[in-house]
Amino acid sequence: MSELLDGLSWGLLVLGGFICVSGAIGMHRFPDFFSRMHAASVTDTLGGTLILLGLMLQIEGQYLVLVKLVLVLLFILITSPTGSHALAKAALHGGLRPKLGNKQDEQDADVLNNFGRQSSAFESEKDKE
Amino acid sequence: MKKNISLRYIISLIVVLSLIWIGNSGYFNGLLLSLGAVSVAFVVFMAYRLGIVDEESQPLSVSRRIIVYWLWLLKTLVQSNITVVKRIWQGPKAINPVVARIPTSQKTEMGQTIYANSITLTPGTTTLDIQGDTLIVYALSYDGIRYLQGGEMDRRVKRLEE
C-alpha cells in the first residue's frame, strides 16, 4: 500500500514538474503578452496542483502539514484567476492589445476582429519588439 | 434588522478565522489559544469597521452545489491544461488568438463573478472585461470560444444561484 502511494506521489511530482517547465517554455515560445499569460496560468493551476497533491501523499500522518498544503493550494487556485484578470485589465488599460490570428471566423458576429484597434500604427510598433 | 443579517456573517467569519488559526498552529495550550482568540477578535473588529462583513466577502447564499461545480471545474481544468500544454510544445503556429463577446445568463453579480473567474482559471481563455451582461473573452484559439458558446459552464454557474 505504501509503495503504491509512493509511486503515485512520484508520478504526480514528475508530471507537475513537467507541466511547470512546459509553462515556462511557453512563456518564451508564445508571441505576445496575452498568449504568454495563458502559458503562465497553466503552470499556476495544474502544475502547482499536481506538485502539492504529490506532496500531500507524503505527509506520513502529520495532519498539520496536510492542512497547510491544502491552504497553499486553495490560495493559489483562488488568487491565480484574480491576478491574471488584474494583469490583463491593467495591460489593456495601459494600451497593450492582443495580437490576433489571421483566419478568424468571419460569420460569427460575436468575434471582435478589430478589438480595441483604431490605429494600425500601434501594430507595427509592437512587431518591432 | 440590518444587525441581524450582519451577525450571521460575523459568526461565520469567526468560525473561519478560528479554523485557520487552529489549522496553522496545532498547539492547544492556554497561551496560544488565547493569543488566537485575541487575533480573531482583532481581525473581526477591523473587518467590521471596514464594513466588509457582508454577502460580498462571504457568499453564504451560494448553494451547496458549489462542491459538485468545483469537481466539474477541476475536470475541465485538467482537459484545458492538456490542450494548452500540447499547443506549447507544437509552437506558436498552433495558436490562433481570438477575442469574442460571450453572453451571460446569470442574474446576480456573484454568479457573473464565478463565471468570469472560472473562464480565467481554465487556461486557454481569459476574461478581459465585463460590459453589462456580456463578457469580453480572449482565447488562444477559436475552439475555446466555441466551447464557451456551447454554454455548459454558463448553465452550471446559473444553477448555483438557485
Place this chain on the structure above:
Amino acid sequence: MFLAAAIAILVAMALALLRAFMGPTLYDRILSVNVFGTKTVLFIAVLGFLMGRPEFLDIALVYALINFIAMIGVLRFFEYKQVDVVEKSADSKAATTKESEENL
C-alpha cells in the same frame, strides 16, 4: 524524487526570470515575476520535504500571500500612473513612452 521536482521548478524559475529580464513590455515583466513567485512557493514546499522539515510550509504560505498582494499593488501603481498618458495621446505614442520608460 523530491529532487527531480525541485530541479524542474528551478528550471521553470530560471526561464521565468529570463523572461522578466527580456521584457519586452512592462506587463510581461510583472507576469514573469508573478510566475516566479508562485514557483518559489512550490519550491519552498518541495524543499521542506526534501530536507525533512515540512515546517517550511509556513514560509510558503506567507510567501503566497505576499506574492499576490505585491502583484496587485504593483499593477495598481502602473495602471494609474500611466492612465493620463494613454488618454492624452494615440495608442502608438503611449507604446513609445512606455518603451522609453522601461529603457531607463
